[in-house]
Amino acid sequence: MLEKMSEIVLVNKPITIKELKDIASLRFGDMVKVVIDIEKKIMVIGGELHADEEEFLLQLGSSQGDLWGINIYVDLPKDSWIEFDSMINIRSAQGNRSRGIESKELQDKISKVVNSLVN
Numbered sequence: 001m002l003e004k005m006s007e008i009v010l011v012n013k014p015i016t017i018k019e020l021k022d023i024a025s026l027r028f029g030d031m032v033k034v035v036i037d038i039e040k041k042i043m044v045i046g047g048e049l050h051a052d053e054e055e056f057l058l059q060l061g062s063s064q065g066d067l068w069g070i071n072i073y074v075d076l077p078k079d080s081w082i083e084f085d086s087m088i089n090i091r092s093a094q095g096n097r098s099r100g101i102e103s104k105e106l107q108d109k110i111s112k113v114v115n116s117l118v119n
Helices: 017-025 050-059 104-117
Strands: 002-005 008-011 031-037 042-045 067-073
Touching (some): 008 050, 017 031, 031 050, 031 104, 042 104, 050 067, 067 104
Antiparallel strands (some): 031 042
């Protein structure tokens, strides 16, 4: 379920909201940084920087274009707990020119992955 490498945790099977909150409490309190692989439908959490989590997934064989950074505010309701903001999201070649994820379709894909992995 959870595979740890230093403080970064690979989530490839569902975890509980309590487990997510426990990981958030170790670094930022009410928030956890997350990088999602939208093709493999996995995510990594717990890193200090999205770039560290991105590197973790790249080392596991993920493709750069499939990785997107978000923040999850663990105390908010699930319909509003995702913030689509990260420096790793600036990808002009993929049509995303800002830190925020501009595509509603991509936001929906990310939300589905997160909600399938956190119960």
